[in-house]
Amino acid sequence: MTTARHIVALLQSHVAGDEDRFLSVATQLAAHEARQGHGKLAQQLQGLIDTAREKPEAAERRSSGAVPLARPKGELSSLLAARYSDLRLSSMVLPTELHGRLARVLTEQRQQLRLRARGLAPRRKLLLVGPPGSGKTMTAAALAGELKLPLFTVVYDGLIGKLMGETASRLRLIFEAIAAQRGVYFFDEFDAIGAQRAGTNDVGEIRRVLSSFLQFLENDDSASVIVAATNHPELLDKALFRRFDDVITYGMPSPEVTRGIAEAHLATFKLGNLDWSPILEMASGLSQAEIARAADEAAKVAVLADSEAISTEMLVAALRERKAAAL
Incomplete structure (x- = not known):
């Protein structure tokens, strides 16, 4: 998003009285300035944002969960389920190595302005791999809770269309939302759209959907965190693994x-x-x-x-x- 579009989005959210959207866009603007090498300005913006978030009245509104303006509207309402999570990483019982990898993601997200000021990008595109019930969905909720971001879960019933090009078009809407509203975006059962293009049951539409997803994911440079989870990594197209910043494996509990x-x-x-x-x-x-x-x-x-x-x-x-x- 360019600076001009940031300013337009800031004014739109201010007029609408959408404080969460306003602060989200402001955070994106700070990150944009950091990427441009304007570290001092970025830190100043982030300081103002942190001050705004810590105001008692703002905290009260967020803790009450009454932030309807942050919820997807229009066609997006059938593609994304939105909620706020109170879960924390400390609530999860995890192996030491796995806990450390997730803690590293959180640290990089919280210190992203420092990283971007040096031309470095924080981890924000994660692929979680493991058997059912191993904690992948809980991880997405914990990341959202720790970062105080809304959790948006992709609804496949609304995403997968019957007409040619329909699913890819809806994917575009989701990635536009990812760029516009900072949050944790969760693609559960990711193999539904990430299956190998050379699979025996492959059809042209599946290839187009996967190709679209690969393009959208690679081009996305938003401030949102994208989390995909699968129980069947063997079904995923090999090109997908290269597009994620981190592939985190879950196993059966020790x-x-x-x-x-x-x-x-x-x-x-x-x-x-x-x-x-x-x-x-x-x-x-x-x-x-x-x-x-x-x-x-x-x-x-x-x-x-x-x-x-x-x-x-x-x-x-x-x-x-x-x-x-x-x-």
């Missing part, structure tokens, strides 16, 4: 992560008498999401039994039930 998830979900109960050996054995093969659900089920049993403690039997039984349901 015993340490399993215990951490259970303890986090049962933090209000007494856990001192738990025998973790049979619990971890029963949890083997379950995803992070399934373990969390099992812990919640054990908590319900304890509450209904009027017990302040979780027993080994309660948790093993809940895990066994989740394992049977997953078969």
Whole structure:
């Protein structure tokens, strides 16, 4: 976005009374000035933006969630689901390496003006790869919560059209929104549009959609964070991996992560008498999401039994039930 377009967007958001949009455009303007080598001006702009965000009345409006003007309008309303997230990275139980990689993304986003002043770009295009329930969707929400940005989830029912060129046209609308409104944009089940162009079931329209996405992603230089997630990386076109700043892999939980998830979900109960050996054995093969659900089920049993403690039997039984349901 050029400086002239930034100014127009600033005035439009001011007239509309859309404070979040105003601050988002101002942030983009600061980043633009940093890319132009105007580091002092960029820092001055960012300082004013930070001051505006910290005003009590502004914080109250954001915490209330009543920011309807930030929501997609018109055709975009059927393509993007918008919400604000209160989730934080500290709420997730992650392996040390994975936590470190996500923390690095957050650090680069928070210090992006310093990076851009030196001609460097922060990580902002992420591909998350891993089995269902491993925390990919939760990661997108945590990034949005940490950065205090709206989370926009792509709605494939509205995106995938039946007519030739319809899906690519809608993708263009989404990327225009990415440039216009800073946020975390989440493409879940990304293989729906990122499948290999040489696949056996390939059709011309799929090739066109993928080619359009590759072009839009490569040309995007907005301030938004783009997160794509897939359970099937083997289905993705190889050209996609080069377009992302980071490819982050999620796996099944280790015993340490399993215990951490259970303890986090049962933090209000007494856990001192738990025998973790049979619990971890029963949890083997379950995803992070399934373990969390099992812990919640054990908590319900304890509450209904009027017990302040979780027993080994309660948790093993809940895990066994989740394992049977997953078969």
